[in-house]
Amino acid sequence: MYLYDKFDHKILAERVAQFRDQTERFLTGELKPEEFLPLRLQNGLYVQRLAPMLRVNVPYGMVNAPQLRKLAHVARKYDKGYVHISTRQNVQFNWPNLSEVPDILAELAEVEMHATQSSGNCIRNTTSDQFAGIALDESIDPRPYCEIIRQWSSFHPEFAFLPRKFKIAVTGASDDRAAVQVHDIGLQMQRNAAGEIGFRVLVGGGLGRTPVIGSMIREFLPEQDLLSYLDAVLRVYNQLGNRLNKYKARIKILVRAITPAVFAEKVEAEWMHLKDSAAKLTQAEIDRARGFFTEPAYESLDGTAAQASLNALTADNKAFGKWLERNVIEHSKAGYAAITLSLKPTGVAPGDVTDVQLEAIADLAEQFSFGEARTTHQQNIVLGDVKKSDLFTLWQACKKYGFATPNIDTLTDLICCPGGDFCSLANAKSLPIADDIQRAFSDMDYVYDLGDIDLNISGCMNACGHHHVGHIGIIGVDKKGEEFYQVQLGGNAGTNTSLGKVIGPSFRREEVTGVIQKVLDIYLENRTEEELFIDTYRRLGMAPYKARIYPKAEEAK
Amino acid sequence: MMSKLIKDGAIVANEWQLLDKPESASAAVPAGKVIVHLSVWLEQKDTLISRSDIGVWLDNVDTADLLGSDAQQLPLVAVNFPVFMDGRGFTAARLLRERYGFEGELRAIGNFIRDQLCYLKRCGVNAFACSDEINMEAALASLNDFSESYQVAIDTPLPLFRRRA
Ligand code: SF4
Numbered sequence: 001m002y003l004y005d006k007f008d009h010k011i012l013a014e015r016v017a018q019f020r021d022q023t024e025r026f027l028t029g030e031l032k033p034e035e036f037l038p039l040r041l042q043n044g045l046y047v048q049r050l051a052p053m054l055r056v057n058v059p060y061g062m063v064n065a066p067q068l069r070k071l072a073h074v075a076r077k078y079d080k081g082y083v084h085i086s087t088r089q090n091v092q093f094n095w096p097n098l099s100e101v102p103d104i105l106a107e108l109a110e111v112e113m114h115a116t117q118s119s120g121n122c123i124r125n126t127t128s129d130q131f132a133g134i135a136l137d138e139s140i141d142p143r144p145y146c147e148i149i150r151q152w153s154s155f156h157p158e159f160a161f162l163p164r165k166f167k168i169a170v171t172g173a174s175d176d177r178a179a180v181q182v183h184d185i186g187l188q189m190q191r192n193a194a195g196e197i198g199f200r201v202l203v204g205g206g207l208g209r210t211p212v213i214g215s216m217i218r219e220f221l222p223e224q225d226l227l228s229y230l231d232a233v234l235r236v237y238n239q240l241g242n243r244l245n246k247y248k249a250r251i252k253i254l255v256r257a258i259t260p261a262v263f264a265e266k267v268e269a270e271w272m273h274l275k276d277s278a279a280k281l282t283q284a285e286i287d288r289a290r291g292f293f294t295e296p297a298y299e300s301l302d303g304t305a306a307q308a309s310l311n312a313l314t315a316d317n318k319a320f321g322k323w324l325e326r327n328v329i330e331h332s333k334a335g336y337a338a339i340t341l342s343l344k345p346t347g348v349a350p351g352d353v354t355d356v357q358l359e360a361i362a363d364l365a366e367q368f369s370f371g372e373a374r375t376t377h378q379q380n381i382v383l384g385d386v387k388k389s390d391l392f393t394l395w396q397a398c399k400k401y402g403f404a405t406p407n408i409d410t411l412t413d414l415i416c417c418p419g420g421d422f423c424s425l426a427n428a429k430s431l432p433i434a435d436d437i438q439r440a441f442s443d444m445d446y447v448y449d450l451g452d453i454d455l456n457i458s459g460c461m462n463a464c465g466h467h468h469v470g471h472i473g474i475i476g477v478d479k480k481g482e483e484f485y486q487v488q489l490g491g492n493a494g495t496n497t498s499l500g501k502v503i504g505p506s507f508r509r510e511e512v513t514g515v516i517q518k519v520l521d522i523y524l525e526n527r528t529e530e531e532l533f534i535d536t537y538r539r540l541g542m543a544p545y546k547a548r549i550y551p552k553a554e555e556a557k
Numbered sequence: 558m559m560s561k562l563i564k565d566g567a568i569v570a571n572e573w574q575l576l577d578k579p580e581s582a583s584a585a586v587p588a589g590k591v592i593v594h595l596s597v598w599l600e601q602k603d604t605l606i607s608r609s610d611i612g613v614w615l616d617n618v619d620t621a622d623l624l625g626s627d628a629q630q631l632p633l634v635a636v637n638f639p640v641f642m643d644g645r646g647f648t649a650a651r652l653l654r655e656r657y658g659f660e661g662e663l664r665a666i667g668n669f670i671r672d673q674l675c676y677l678k679r680c681g682v683n684a685f686a687c688s689d690e691i692n693m694e695a696a697l698a699s700l701n702d703f704s705e706s707y708q709v710a711i712d713t714p715l716p717l718f719r720r721r722a
Binding site: 005007010011014015017018022030031035038039121148151152154155156157158159160161162227235238239243273277278279281282284285288 | 617620641642643644645647648649651656670672673675676677679680692702703704705706707708709710714715716717718719721
């Protein structure tokens with residue numbers, strides 16, 4: 001994991017001091033609320049429905065044991081004893097006092113964490129694959145490049161007041177777990193014919209009110225040109241992005257308006273000036289960044305023997321077997337596995353985790369996974385480097401702390417934004433819908449039979465719950481002051497990204513689980529042996545789902 | 558208007574008069590040190606070029622390339638911030654310095670706030686026509702909010718990764 005040097009510490013300390021001064025000036029009335037607004041946002045602080053919300057970055061999802069303990073401490077001392085893992089791998093505190101935020105940031109800086117640019121119209125935290133560095137399908141570890149981007153984007157003097165927020169995601173695997181196609185910039189790492197490392201650059205993807213899949217503007221960007229090219233993209237956007245209408249201000253609207261080809265030309269023209277400037281990455285810097293993400297001290301293990309003893313254990317213990325099946329994935333290193341701690345047990349808001357649980361994760365990480373953990377955009381936590389021979393002990397510990405729900409990638413591992421219970425932008429509550437669904441589909445054999453399904457819920461069209469890319473997406477809408485829900489089908493966040501389509505008119509909360517049941521029925525009745533939910537939908541199209549859910553409308557035709 | 562000025566890290570008197578954008582770009586330009594809008598400069602540069610007391614200001618919608626290397630012939634270029642949230646001026650300033658070779662006084666005008674000074678400075682702005690609401694001493698101090706930074710910028714020709722050791 002990246003470790004700060006004296007420069008990183010100094011820059012961050014100066015930022016905390018700057019924000020302390022800004023907060024004091026706001027509290028004494030010297031700084032107007034509208035002036036304080038972007039400053040607090042760029043330090044992670046929203047004002048929510050009931051209280052401020054502080055969003056702390058987890059750069060590309062990597063977090064270590066001391067950081068987890070610090071988050072637990074902050075949750076206990078300054079908040080109500082729990083935090084929320086966001087759909088962009090970050091950590092949110094729901095109840096801090098505004099006047100204490102500078103103290104919180106100072107405490108976080110001690111463990112090399114920050115809330116820099118986690119909100120506001122600026123370059124946000126760069127996200128990545130939660131299995132970076134360990135996935136079987138990965139060709140290049142994206143994390144060193146994410147860290148290079150983190151440093152470049154932090155306090156970038158030219159791009160702190162963009163038309164709108166700006167999100168970058170990087171993946172180095174063939175299976176896209178970072179949703180790069182729905183980011184302002186998506187970077188897919190690859191090697192060219194000569195074996196050199198570079199990026200395929202997508203631009204203008206995004207969810208929200210106008211969901212768009214990103215367009216490829218450069219087939220291969222050599223690694224040393226990463227920052228100069230990003231500067232060029234941001235510079236074009238900063239000059240030409242729409243600033244009159246906030247709903248048209250994202251880069252996706254600009255790219256669509258002038259066409260991806262013209263946008264690409266403008267970027268190339270700008271980049272020609274910057275390409276060979278001092279911003280060009282040096283091999284020394286790339287090597288330095290890589291040096292922080294080397295393999296931990298893996299033991300050399302007999303993978304076959306490890307698997308055999310696991311198989312023996314599962315023979316007597318079905319529950320353990322289910323957990324292995326759903327929550328554990330193969331590792332690139334023999335005898336090791338990556339495990340996902342489920343933060344989606346029924347009865348808890350998806351992604352919520354308490355101070356005690358955070359400390360338990362820190363302990364488990366130290367005991368079983370080289371002291372590191374990863375947050376995921378599905379709002380779970382991964383321990384990336386666990387010996388297979390430790391899995392049974394780890395599973396028992398997970399049960400004790402409530403992380404062992406064997407539901408990863410199933411219907412009940414749903415993604416859900418905080419919605420109307422917390423968020424002032426919401427049209428409707430989202431957490432009760434998640435709870436209804438988890439309770440209605442509590443028969444795990446049924447859920448396993450359904451297989452992999454992404455069900456994503458957002459409380460409004462801002463799409464923090466990524467409902468557009470859920471196989472089933474649910475979005476809260478406001479109908480004359482009442483909370484209603486639209487259901488979408490056919491979205492997908494992975495390699496074959498697609499955007500869901502609304503089935504039809506919206507539903508009341510109490511109708512939603514019934515609608516989901518009908519959707520699942522159609523799948524179960526029609527699937528072929530090898531089809532997952534999304535495949536059947538893609539084959540059948542919307543019509544049968546529509547006919548089942550709105551029979552009267554069909555008759556009237 | 559423009560009563561207070563920070564220039565090159567000191568509080569100094571402002572000697573320049575800022576002229577609004579006229580309806581017609583061919584409107585007469587008065588004598589004395591004046592800052593005219595880009596449109597006036599573009600329309601009248603054949604005559605204005607002989608004067609040494611002409612500055613040009615760019616509005617938020619005016620990209621730096623519209624003035625381009627004309628800037629090299631001017632003692633002063635100003636970048637306007639009609640609202641502080643509009644960050645186009647940061648790019649305009651930087652381009653004037655690094656692309657168009659402008660070495661004169663680069664002045665921020667309009668409604669920027671004190672908390673933007675340190676970033677403006679990094680983008681090459683060396684003079685700040687502060688509104689009356691800005692506390693000048695504090696604004697001066699804020700130029701040094703950061704003593705170190707990661708990126709290449711006008712004040713830091715080498716990024717941190719080329720200086721780290
Ligand atoms: S999707 Fe809407 S309701 Fe949910 S967190 Fe985002 S803004 Fe709030």
